[in-house]
Amino acid sequence: MANFTRRRFLGDTLLASAALAAAPAVRALADDSSASPNEQINAMVIGVNGRGQSHIGGFSGQKGVVVTHICDADEAVGQKRCDAIEKRYGKRPKYLRDMREGFDDKSIDVIGVATPNHWHALAGIWAMQADKDVYLEKPVSHNVTEGRRLAEAARKYKKICQTGTQCRSHKGIQDAVKYVQEGKVGTCKLARAICYKRRKSIGPKGIYQPPESVDYNLWQGPASEQPVTRPRFHYDWHWQYHWGNGDMGNQAPHQIDICRWGLGIDSLSEQVISYGGRLGYIDAGDVANTQVGIHTFDGGDKTLVIEVRGLESDNYRGCGWFGAVFHGSEGYVSVNQYTGGAAYDLDGKKIQEFGGGGDHFANFIGAVRSRNPKDLNAEVLEGHLSAGLAHTGTISYLLGEKLPLSEVGSRLGTVKCNDDVLETFDRMVAHLAKNDLDRTTEISYGPLLKMDPATETFADNDAANAMLTREYRKPFVVPAAGEV
Numbered sequence: 400m401a402n403f404t405r406r407r408f409l410g411d412t413l414l415a416s417a418a419l420a421a422a423p424a425v426r427a428l429a430d431d432s433s434a435s436p437n438e439q440i441n442a443m444v445i446g447v448n449g450r451g452q453s454h455i456g457g458f459s460g461q462k463g464v465v466v467t468h469i470c471d472a473d474e475a476v477g478q479k480r481c482d483a484i485e486k487r488y489g490k491r492p493k494y495l496r497d498m499r500e501g502f503d504d505k506s507i508d509v510i511g512v513a514t515p516n517h518w519h520a521l522a523g524i525w526a527m528q529a530d531k532d533v534y535l536e537k538p539v540s541h542n543v544t545e546g547r548r549l550a551e552a553a554r555k556y557k558k559i560c561q562t563g564t565q566c567r568s569h570k571g572i573q574d575a576v577k578y579v580q581e582g583k584v585g586t587c588k589l590a591r592a593i594c595y596k597r598r599k600s601i602g603p604k605g606i607y608q609p610p611e612s613v614d615y616n617l618w619q620g621p622a623s624e625q626p627v628t629r630p631r632f633h634y635d636w637h638w639q640y641h642w643g644n645g646d647m648g649n650q651a652p653h654q655i656d657i658c659r660w661g662l663g664i665d666s667l668s669e670q671v672i673s674y675g676g677r678l679g680y681i682d683a684g685d686v687a688n689t690q691v692g693i694h695t696f697d698g699g700d701k702t703l704v705i706e707v708r709g710l711e712s713d714n715y716r717g718c719g720w721f722g723a724v725f726h727g728s729e730g731y732v733s734v735n736q737y738t739g740g741a742a743y744d745l746d747g748k749k750i751q752e753f754g755g756g757g758d759h760f761a762n763f764i765g766a767v768r769s770r771n772p773k774d775l776n777a778e779v780l781e782g783h784l785s786a787g788l789a790h791t792g793t794i795s796y797l798l799g800e801k802l803p804l805s806e807v808g809s810r811l812g813t814v815k816c817n818d819d820v821l822e823t824f825d826r827m828v829a830h831l832a833k834n835d836l837d838r839t840t841e842i843s844y845g846p847l848l849k850m851d852p853a854t855e856t857f858a859d860n861d862a863a864n865a866m867l868t869r870e871y872r873k874p875f876v877v878p879a880a881g882e883v
Contacts, residue, residue, distance in 0.1 A: 440764065442458045442508065472614045516637075521876075562779055569757045668791065670699075694792070759776065
């Protein structure tokens with residue numbers, strides 16, 4: 400695959416970086432099951448201002464794994480991480496501004512992708528096309544079709560691609576999900592993904608300059624050209640749909656994933672409706688900070704409800720501010736993303752606790768060595784489906800009409816699904832009232848969208864289907880179907 404990125408994507412005179420002094424490539428293990436598990440694996444981490452720091456620590460903590468390259472469009476951030484690695488581990492990794500140089504370097508075996516969301520899918524696809532295995536942060540995609548292309552790339556190039564939904568590797572959560580699946584709280588047809596994270600204003604909308612250390616062309620990558628309109632350049636891209644996905648796509652995929660897992664859902668939904676708004680302040684952000692998404696499956700037999708709250712909120716049924724609740728006919732299981740969870744009877748009496756952590760990076764490296772994607776706890780297809788449910792909910796929300804809360808409640812009464820949709824809505828209204836928002840407050844009430852899970856397209860809705868993808872800025876183009 401030498402020079403593949405120049406051949407397929409660069410179209411310019413970018414020179415590949417020199418390969419590091421030879422460490423045995425992990426790819427050689429693919430055809431040699433007797434190879435030593437101590438063969439060195441060289442890692443490059445892309446995007447190191449936030450989650451990328453966890454990637455650095457996660458890879459460095461694995462026996463036989465060395466972070467040899469750091470890549471970030473912000474050179475100041477990248478060099479700072481190189482300084483920290485050199486200080487802690489005694490050897491300085493090579494800094495790269497452009498990830499394509501790393502993809503051309505045959506000494507690199509695995510890639511950690513922790514870029515802003517709009518880069519996730521393309522970085523993962525390019526890496527796998529370059530014969531690298533990938534640990535890809537959630538959400539694995541910025542839109543639905545990107546996730547499907549990632550899954551196709553993993554299969555075509557026979558690469559190991561782990562999704563960064565760490566809950567899949569936590570023993571406490573594994574045990575809680577197993578408890579639900581074994582029917583120990585009775586029949587379970589409803590699960591709630593809970594994401595209650597206080598998010599404050601990101602400041603006034605305007606035209607701002609990116610930091611001088613940032614290559615803004617590389618930072619923008621696949622997204623169409625737009626100026627910086629938020630005061631804080633890093634992180635606050637999460638709250639602008641052009642780059643991020645709000646907490647529906649930022650945090651909620653963790654909780655959506657747990658719910659899917661427990662309910663045994665292995666596709667996108669047949670129907671989805673969403674409502675909410677960016678409430679409590681006006682700022683440079685345009686994503687919803689308060690949102691409910693309701694998905695139904697199996698002819699309406701199963702329901703997954705996603706609740707996102709960015710204002711001050713109480714937690715729900717003991718799952719903390721990030722978690723999932725499985726409603727069974729004989730009780731319920733409440734899962735906390737960080738601590739495990741507990742099972743309760745219908746009266747709320749605790750009957751079982753679940754605890755114990757895990758190492759998601761160790762699971763990934765184990766699969767890299769075994770060359771068996773089935774060893775992964777969170778293979779990329781799982782990441783696509785969990786992110787896809789967030790994305791389709793947001794599509795309904797973005798296509799919605801503005802209505803006062805007082806009118807939304809009456810319209811929801813006509814929506815048929817296993818969830819008591821009015822109870823969910825009433826709790827949201829009470830939550831907003833605690834934050835000084837009354838029933839005259841207008842929110843977006845989205846259409847009920849019908850989807851074919853097999854084709855991952857909406858039925859008779861061109862506007863919704865157009866939002867399954869986006870226009871890409873050359874040469875940073877996510878391949879179309881059949882072109883991966």
